[in-house]
Structures are given as C-alpha cells and as structure tokens.
Amino acid sequence: MHSSSRLPLPLLLLLTSLWISPLSNAQSTLPQGWVTPHPAFRIIGPLYAVGMQDLSVFLITSDEGHILINTGLQDSTRHIRNNIESLGFRLEDVRIMLTMQAHWDHTAAMAEIKEITGAEVWATPEDARVMEDGGFSDAHFGGRQTFRPVEVDRIIRQDDVITLGDLVITVHEHPGHTEGSSSYTFEVAENGRTYDVGIINMGTINGGKRIVVNPTYAGVAEDFATTYNKQKQLTVDVWVAAHNSQFDMQEKYQPGQAYDPETFVDPIGYIRAIERLESAYLEVIADELDN
Numbered sequence: 001m002h003s004s005s006r007l008p009l010p011l012l013l014l015l016t017s018l019w020i021s022p023l024s025n026a027q028s029t030l031p032q033g034w035v036t037p038h039p040a041f042r043i044i045g046p047l048y049a050v051g052m053q054d055l056s057v058f059l060i061t062s063d064e065g066h067i068l069i070n071t072g073l074q075d076s077t078r079h080i081r082n083n084i085e086s087l088g089f090r091l092e093d094v095r096i097m098l099t100m101q102a103h104w105d106h107t108a109a110m111a112e113i114k115e116i117t118g119a120e121v122w123a124t125p126e127d128a129r130v131m132e133d134g135g136f137s138d139a140h141f142g143g144r145q146t147f148r149p150v151e152v153d154r155i156i157r158q159d160d161v162i163t164l165g166d167l168v169i170t171v172h173e174h175p176g177h178t179e180g181s182s183s184y185t186f187e188v189a190e191n192g193r194t195y196d197v198g199i200i201n202m203g204t205i206n207g208g209k210r211i212v213v214n215p216t217y218a219g220v221a222e223d224f225a226t227t228y229n230k231q232k233q234l235t236v237d238v239w240v241a242a243h244n245s246q247f248d249m250q251e252k253y254q255p256g257q258a259y260d261p262e263t264f265v266d267p268i269g270y271i272r273a274i275e276r277l278e279s280a281y282l283e284v285i286a287d288e289l290d291n
Contacts (some may be wrong), residue, residue: 033245034073034105034112040083041253044195044205044238044261045188046167050083052076054244055105058199059084060186062165065095068119069184069199070242074147080113094119095164098156100201100242101178102130102138108147122162127180130282139179139217140209156182170197174231176203179217185234190261198236198270202246203227203277205284213288221285228278232271238264246273252285 018065033054040050051057051072058069058081066089071080091120094117099107102123110131114121122129130138131152134145156162160171164183170185181201188195203224204209211221238261239245247270252263 030073033056033243037079038244039255040086041255041257042259043088043240043264044197045190047188047197047199047240048087049240049244049249050078050080050087051244056240056244057083058169058240058243059087059089059094060169061089062167065093067096067098067162067164067167067169068094069098070100070106071097071113073105074108074112076109077097077112077116080109092117096162097121098162098182098184099123099127099131100183101181102127102135102197103141103178104135104146106242107131107150111148111150114150121150122156123152124153124157124171124180124182125155126175127178127182128155130178130180137219139227140206144237168242172230172234174201174203175218176227177201177206179223181227183231185236188238188261195237195261195265196235198234198239200231200234200239200241200270201235202241202243202273203231203281205277205281209284211281211285211288224281228274229283231274236270237267239266239270240264242261 031054034052036053038051038053040048042048047063048059049056050059051070055072056070058073060067084091097110097114097119110121121131131150134147134149136142136145149164156171158171158173162169162171169184170188172185174181174183183201184199185195188197210216215221239247244250
C-alpha cells in the first residue's frame with residue numbers, strides 16, 4: 001500500500017493538528033507504565049525488550065539487520081534508541097518494522113523511526129489501512145488521526161514467513177483487538193534445547209467496544225473467538241505481549257537480573273491468560289444481550 005499524492009499545505013497542516021491534538025490531550029491521563037522508561041534486557045536468543053515499563057517494544061537481531069516490533073508513544077524514539085545502543089546494537093540497522101496492533105500507543109513513533117532507519121514497514125491488510133491513515137479508519141477509536149500516518153511497504157498475511165539473516169519468523173493473523181492484529185512465532189535453539197517463542201497480541205477488549213449488539217465492526221465476535229482458538233493451538237514455551245503486564249514481565253524479570261533462557265518459559269501461564277480473556281469476552285457478550 002503506497003500513498004503517492006502530495007497534499008496541499010493547508011490540508012496537511014489541518015491533518016497534522018488532528019493527530020497531534022488527541023495525543024496531547026491523552027498525555028495527561030496516560031498510565032504511568034506507558035511513560036516510565038525501562039532498561040533494555042534480553043528475553044531469549046535474539047529477542048530483546050527495548051520499550052517502556054509497560055508498553056512493549058521488541059528488537060529481534062540478526063547479522064544482516066534487525067526487526068523492530070511496535071514503537072510505543074510518539075516521543076519514544078530517543079528511549080528506544082538508547083535502549084538498543086545499551087545492548088550494543090544500532091537503531092539505524094533496523095531493516096523491518098512490524099506492528100502487533102495499529103493503535104497509537106504502539107505505533108505513534110513508527111513514521112519517525114522509519115525516516116531515521118529507512119526500514120520497511122510490514123503489516124496485515126486491515127492494520128495497514130489504519131497505519132496509512134494515522135488511525136482515522138480504526139473501527140473503534142477512528143474518526144480522527146491519532147498518530148502520524150506511515151506508509152506500509154509490504155502486506156503480510158497468515159502463515160507468511162519473514163526472513164532476515166538467520167531469522168525465520170511466522171506471521172499469525174489474530175484479529176479482534178484490532179481488525180488486523182498480528183502475532184509472530186519463531187524458534188530459538190539454546191543450551192541444547194529448542195524453544196518455541198511467541199510474540200502474541202492478546203485478545204483484550206477495550207472499553208466501549210461492542211461485540212454482538214451493534215458490533216464495532218462486522219465479524220468482530222467471530223474474530224475474537226477464532227483468535228482465542230488459534231492462540232490456544234500454538235505451541236509456545238516463551239511468550240511476550242504488546243503490554244508487559246499481560247505476560248507478568250515484572251514478576252518474571254527485574255532490571256539487572258542475569259540472562260537465563262528459562263526466565264520467560266511459561267506455557268501454562270500463556271494458556272491461562274488466553275482463557276481469562278476468553279471468559280471476559282463471553283461476559284461482555286452476556287452483558288450486551290442482557291441490556
């Protein structure tokens with residue numbers, strides 16, 4: 001998906017104000033974990049956390065360049081750069097940028113980092129649309145631009161395989177939270193063991209989202225149900241998510257803790273987290289049908 005037309009300056013200034021103002025208004029009420037820096041750390045193999053205390057940003061490294069997943073808020077670039085450099089890598093070596101969900105709290109710095117690195121942005125069809133219009137067409141939070149639009153260079157779909165250097169990463173479409181939410185899986189071989197690693201977009205339901213009565217978008221109930229089912233079928237040893245709190249990061253890891261590939265091994269916790277969200281989904285449906 002490419003946008004080649006050049007906007008008149010007055011219209012460009014208007015659109016810029018539309019995406020700046022909601023972010024500015026939101027800054028005063030953001031959860032503390034979204035704006036509190038967190039030092040970078042190694043999760044397993046080539047996978048590192050380089051985001052904030054709760055907003056997850058992931059770096060997957062290779063000898064031929066790196067993959068960055070998510071970017072957090074619009075002012076996150078400096079922190080991401082500092083974290084990547086603290087690990088001995090360079091932001092400029094990022095070659096591919098991915099998103100797990102096209103919401104502004106995970107994508108707002110993507111356009112800036114793309115400009116800095118020259119990296120390509122890859123996204124699922126539905127999230128690509130939202131990325132390119134800055135959140136305007138988001139089924140739930142749309143109607144205004146909530147982040148700076150970014151051109152998507154490649155569309156990715158279910159079971160596509162992303163390769164970069166020795167990285168081999170499988171794409172999973174897990175819609176519901178957004179129409180184009182996506183997860184990624186790959187294997188890490190370390191200490192004589194092969195770990196199945198999942199970067200999983202959890203099927204949380206934002207407040208005000210409608211599932212069956214006047215649904216936020218057509219098919220949203222089926223999307224959530226399918227996502228829960230598909231995620232439970234994945235073989236996952238180590239898992240992380242778009243928010244660190246979703247995979248109990250702070251209970252598993254403390255800054256300065258020595259690296260151990262077993263730190264985030266939690267297959268039972270993974271299934272239980274999905275089952276909790278599935279139960280919450282059924283409760284939302286019951287509430288809608290009762291009212």
